[in-house]
Amino acid sequence: MSRWFILLLFLSAKAAAQFTLSDDLRVSGFGTFTAAKSDSITPVIDQRDLTNQWCYDCDSILGVQFDWHISDHLRSALQILKRPQDHYSSPQLERAFIEYFNHGITLKAGRLRTPIFIISEYYYVSSAYPWLRLPNEVYNSFRGLTHYDGVVLDWSYESRSWGQWIVSPFYSIEREEKIEQYGQTFDISIKDSLGFSTNWFYEDHQLHLAYIHNDATQKLNNLFIKELKLDMVSLGFSSTFAQWHFQSELLLATHLYANWYASIDYTWRKFTPYITYGQSRRRIDSHSYLLGTTYALTSDINLYAEWQRIYGQNEMMSGQFTRLQDPSEPFDTQVNLVSFGISFTF
Template identity: 35%
Template sequence: MNTSQACFIATTLSMSVFSANAKINLTDDISLSGFGSTSITKSNNATALYVNREITDETCYDCDTTFGLQGDIRFTNNFNASVQVVKRPQDEWSSPVLEWAYLGYNVSDLNLKVGRLRLPLFLSSEYYYVGQAYTSARPPQEVYNSILGITSYDGISGTWDIEVNDESYLTITPYVGIESNSEVNIGALLYDFNVEKTIGLHTELSGFDYRIMFNYAHFKYAVDVTTPLGTQQYPADNINIYTIGAEYSFDQLVLTSEVLIDTMHFNWYTSLAYNMDKFTPYVTYAESHHSQKNNSLLVGVRYDLTTTVSLNAEWKYTDANNGSNGELISNPADGDTDAQLYSLMVNFIF
């Protein structure tokens, strides 16, 4: 295996790729790191694609714009803190969000965290907004956008690291969240979610060339929906979300697949990426079922300018089945429910 292949596999399979390779050491115990993405993108459908991005047939220069800063402090060998602030695609520059802010404590093989934490629903959850850390321009939207961009919770988690053998490790992470609020704009509608309870279990088995992930999450929530005509309150409800993901490397070829299942969704994707030194072409096929019926095909190529800067060029065709909106955020006025999406993305870390 040559050096570029090894680097590609390590980047693809490591959950700590961002914090390990992109940071500025201010002191021996304090570090600062950052990341960002921006794009030129356009579809051939006048109806907006993607919640929190709203890409239309007009060329957009800021639909994907993301910028984040992360600070890490080590108080002792066992006690640490981390803060991450992110200007997400849906945010104004003047109003970024606190994505996580927690205190961590390590004792033996147990890592405890308390504060605002990242929801560990997916393979790429830990670095969801760090475009440099995954191959495609965006994580597959059929799966990653199915929870409307809610990516964090306030609460506590504990992670046990278990050495299965010399080449495999198992991590088990139960987590509990307290009451929190999130707002999501979908076209002219504003959804105000009050999450009253979060309980979950995340497990991951990993080795040098593979990762297998399973997550279960239970939420009790209420939602208020504001329209131009007023606000409607809905009573508290419960939802259980199951996610399964796997990633495997065959030398230069990496196969990734994830599935999300709940009462409203059965969504999945499969992706193949092939590394050729600085170039990585990839293809992704995805489907959505139940509340949104959709299938899509994405073809793209990533070019690594340096170890900290990359470019993506992508074409995606998405088609809604049975007349549903699919990935369109509202009913198209002309009834056109398919779209071709073109994206040129730049990602960086420092």
């Protein structure tokens, strides 16, 4: 009941677009609610665990952000977020930073979004991208670890002939995290990390490249499992031609990932139908097809309908399934997933 009350509260407030508490302080927010069902009893998709029973809470997201413009060169932001894997009673502090900007240079310090992908900055804002969920093969690779504590420096150069180029080196301090994998909770100790991302914008086109190095220790019930030394590289491209939009991203990680997706969508009046193909290699072998459409009910509210087929291997650890399968029973190697959703911003 509480989630529907919150949904009605947010929708009734959306007409205000953003709450301006003062000339320098404003509040904005976003949310997503879905009804989703697969044709398998084995849960599928990390942080969602969708099965053959209708689930009305597996994708739910609610976020509120406070922005304070301190001066002409200084601002701060704080974001409280209920992610799909969180309970409504235990939202997370997803972002909290202070930012200084001047003449093409921006310095941020605090809790920041990991800038590894094209849509990292809007990871939980469904209204910012055509799909109801971000492509599993690439965006679920971080197991829900979407932020870091540290600093990032953005250097921006703009030219009339060549567009805009932004280079962003970043540093993350050591931290402890928990991840869910195949029904178990692992403790991850991540050491200090270095990385960078760069974006080139020209008219309606974007090219993205990012790199991050991580040293981590994985434990289960305080028992050492393994050391992880990861070098991860992502490459992405997004391009818009009239009503057509194409986007593709590739993620490579040492011994773990060679994952990618490609997606195309077309905007016709208030509808935006889309088709996406994704593939995972190395740690798991999987691929998927996605068909869906978005309907812009208003400028702040979008409706979604999706069908997705996901293929895995004939093994206990199969594809995008999130539980180990019983070897005494036939393995599920493919699953069909139907989803309906609504997203909003204010």
